Amino acid sequence: MRTALLGSLCCLLVACQSVTERHSDFVLDAPALASVRSIYIEDLGHDEGADLVEETDSVREKISTGLAESGRFSVVQDPQQADAVLTGLVGVEPWYHGMEGYYGMEGDLDDHELGVGKLRLVDSKTKRPIWTHKYETGLLKPNQSVAERVADQVVDKLMHDVRQAENGSTQNPRNSPAAVHPQP
Amino acid sequence: MVFEPTMRVMKYIPWSYGRTELVFRARGFIYAINPGFSQANFHVEAVHAFTPETLVHLRYFTVPDQLLGLSEERRSGTEQLQDERVTSHLGVIRLDHRLSEHWEVQLFGRAGIRRYNEPYQQRDTLLWTVGPHLIWHMTHHTRMVFGYHYERGLAEGRQQHEFEDDISYVHHFAAVSFETRLMEHLDLELDFHYERNNFTSGIPEDERNGGHENIYQGNGRLFYQLTDQMTLMMTVQRSNRRQNFLQTHDHNTNVSAGIIYRF
Numbered sequence: 017m018r019t020a021l022l023g024s025l026c027c028l029l030v031a032c033q034s035v036t037e038r039h040s041d042f043v044l045d046a047p048a049l050a051s052v053r054s055i056y057i058e059d060l061g062h063d064e065g066a067d068l069v070e071e072t073d074s075v076r077e078k079i080s081t082g083l084a085e086s087g088r089f090s091v092v093q094d095p096q097q098a099d100a101v102l103t104g105l106v107g108v109e110p111w112y113h114g115m116e117g118y119y120g121m122e123g124d125l126d127d128h129e130l131g132v133g134k135l136r137l138v139d140s141k142t143k144r145p146i147w148t149h150k151y152e153t154g155l156l157k158p159n160q161s162v163a164e165r166v167a168d169q170v171v172d173k174l175m176h177d178v179r180q181a182e183n184g185s186t187q188n189p190r191n192s193p194a195a196v197h198p199q200p
Numbered sequence: 201m202v203f204e205p206t207m208r209v210m211k212y213i214p215w216s217y218g219r220t221e222l223v224f225r226a227r228g229f230i231y232a233i234n235p236g237f238s239q240a241n242f243h244v245e246a247v248h249a250f251t252p253e254t255l256v257h258l259r260y261f262t263v264p265d266q267l268l269g270l271s272e273e274r275r276s277g278t279e280q281l282q283d284e285r286v287t288s289h290l291g292v293i294r295l296d297h298r299l300s301e302h303w304e305v306q307l308f309g310r311a312g313i314r315r316y317n318e319p320y321q322q323r324d325t326l327l328w329t330v331g332p333h334l335i336w337h338m339t340h341h342t343r344m345v346f347g348y349h350y351e352r353g354l355a356e357g358r359q360q361h362e363f364e365d366d367i368s369y370v371h372h373f374a375a376v377s378f379e380t381r382l383m384e385h386l387d388l389e390l391d392f393h394y395e396r397n398n399f400t401s402g403i404p405e406d407e408r409n410g411g412h413e414n415i416y417q418g419n420g421r422l423f424y425q426l427t428d429q430m431t432l433m434m435t436v437q438r439s440n441r442r443q444n445f446l447q448t449h450d451h452n453t454n455v456s457a458g459i460i461y462r463f
Contacts, residue, residue, distance in 0.1 A: 067214055111462045112210075128425045130462060153428035156385055162428065 043148040046181035048139060052146065054090045055083060055137070056098035063105035069132050071163045072107040078167030079106070086175055100146055104135035106170070108162045129162040133170060149173050201232040204458070221247040236283075239266045253298040261290040261312075273319035274363040285317040306333035308349065322357035323367050331373070341381035345391075349373040358401065366401035367408065385425040392418045399445075411445030423460075431460040 057080055061072035079102070083089045092098050108129040133151030138144065151166055160168070206227040213220045223245040231237045245259040264287050271284040290312030298304045311328040331349030338344065351371035358366045375393035382388050395415040399408035417439040424432045437454040 067219070068212060128423075128431050128462075130428045155427050156425060159384055161384055 041148070042150075043136070043145045044177060044181075045144070045146045046177075046184075048144075048146045049137070049178055050181040052089070052099045052137070052178070054092050054098045054100075056092050056095040056101045056140070057083075058095075058101060058103045060102075060104055060106045060135070063134065065132070066105055066107075068109050069105060069107035070110060072105075075106040075108075075133075075163050075167045078164060079170050082167060082171035083174070086171065088175065088178060095140060098140045101138045101140050102135060103138060104133075106133045106135065106151075106166055108132060108166065131162045131166040131169075133166045135170060137174070147174065147177060203230040203232065204228065204456070205230070218248055218250045220249075221245075223247070237267050237269075239263065255296040257292070257294040257296070259290075259292040259294075261288075261292060263288040271320065274322070274365045275319055282319050283317070284320050286314050286320075286323075288312060288314045302337050304335040304337065306335065306347075307331075308333060308347075322360045322363045322365050323355055325353045325355045325367065327351060327353040329371075341387075343379050345375070345377040345379075347373075347375045347377075357403075357406075361403050364403055364405040364407075366399075366403055366406055368400045370398045370400060372396040372398075387423040389421040389423075390419070392416075407445050411443065413441060413443040416440045429462045433458040433460060 057076055059072075060076045060079075061069065066072070080091050084091045095101055109132050110127040111130055112127040131151050131153060133149065135149045136145050137147040139146055149170055151169060156162065156165065204227065206225065208223060208225045210224075211222045213222065223243075225243050225245070226240060227242075228240045229238060241261065241263040243259055243261040245257060247255055247257050249255045266286050266288070268284045268286060270281045272279050273282045273284075290310055292308075292310040294309070295307045296304065297306075308331045309329060312326075314323075314325045314327070316323045329349050329351040331347060333345060333347040336344045336346075349371070351369075351373070353367070353369045353371065355366055355368045357363055358368050373393060373395050375391060377389065377391035379387065379389045393416075395413075395417075397413045397415075399411040401408045401411075403409060417437065419435060419437045421433065421435045426432055433456075435454075435456045435458075437452075437456075439452045441450045441452075442448070
């Protein structure tokens with residue numbers, strides 16, 4: 017019986033290993049992105065799955081600061097004054113590792129953080145998506161929090177793509193899915 | 201050497217009056233040298249948050265057919281050494297309430313049964329536990345936990361005097377834990393607990409009559425989050441057990457390393 021139980025446990029672990037994540041559609045409208053100068057950042061904590069996500073305001077603030085410091089974009093407080101609106105969901109999702117220390121007394125500090133970032137840059141007039149971004153998980157830097165990593169990735173990716181767009185090149189950045197230009 | 205594969209599946213269910221987290225966990229212990237001691241345990245848990253400050257945990261926990269080792273059986277009269285096995289079923293409830301920014305109280309209770317294999321059926325035990333925990337949240341990433349449990353176990357042997365084997369007990373458990381973040385992504389947990397089992401057998405010929413045991417255990421754990429989905433874990437555990445009725449004094453030191461991956 018114990019062998020069967022242990023075998024079942026191993027099979028379940030292997031099954032979990034085979035689960036793959038679906039990638040959402042990727043959008044990069046290079047000419048439109050190159051023309052964006054001002055951005056309004058919406059509340060980034062209201063998309064699907066937001067109830068599991070924390071530190072949304074902190075990440076939003078870091079994105080705002082990063083874009084403003086880039087010198088390429090101005091971050092405006094009124095969507096009417098913006099060329100484009102950044103919308104979506106960012107933050108960190110705590111995950112509890114469940115390795116309680118002693119019976120019944122496991123704590124809520126036993127958790128770690130998964131970065132969350134699914135953003136769309138939308139033309140403020142036509143409401144068409146110009147650019148999308150999905151956070152890529154990976155190796156954490158020892159002195160960088162997960163929230164900082166999420167924000168830095170958004171700013172770095174947007175700056176990279178806008179430079180490519182301004183250079184007239186829409187070549188896909190490495191490790192990104194193929195670009196899909198939105199239909200009019 | 202022991203391998204400990206663990207799987208934890210979790211699902212959040214939002215309600216209009218709070219949020220419920222459903223958890224299934226399976227954990228195996230695969231002994232490389234003594235495979236007969238390999239075992240698995242399972243728990244199903246629901247954690248409902250009425251508000252962010254008030255939660256209730258309900259858990260069913262089971263350990264099927266766990267081998268404890270060779271023991272002297274008392275039922276046949278031959279007193280042969282035979283495998284002693286036990287299956288445990290436990291129901292657990294815990295109420296958590298955040299009193300303030302820095303203080304939290306938890307009330308813990310559990311009840312269940314341990315069923316032994318046929319040669320040891322007089323050891324079948326009903327048990328129940330109650331106890332409070334007090335948590336001091338010193339900072340967002342540092343806290344101390346103080347806990348005490350009182351447990352009563354009532355074995356069948358207390359009514360079957362012919363086997364002279366009543367393992368009924370009163371159990372006291374006290375623990376203190378310190379958890380902190382040493383640096384970004386690196387967490388440290390230290391805990392120490394003391395257990396006292398007073399055996400309550402009233403059978404004059406029973407070796408546990410008037411017996412007790414003391415257990416001390418210290419744990420140290422380090423967790424380092426390497427990626428968004430992977431954490432490295434290292435633990436050191438030292439325990440010490442002394443039983444007055446067997447005049448034994450056991451030490452045990454375990455060191456482990458592991459990887460936790462979130463799918």
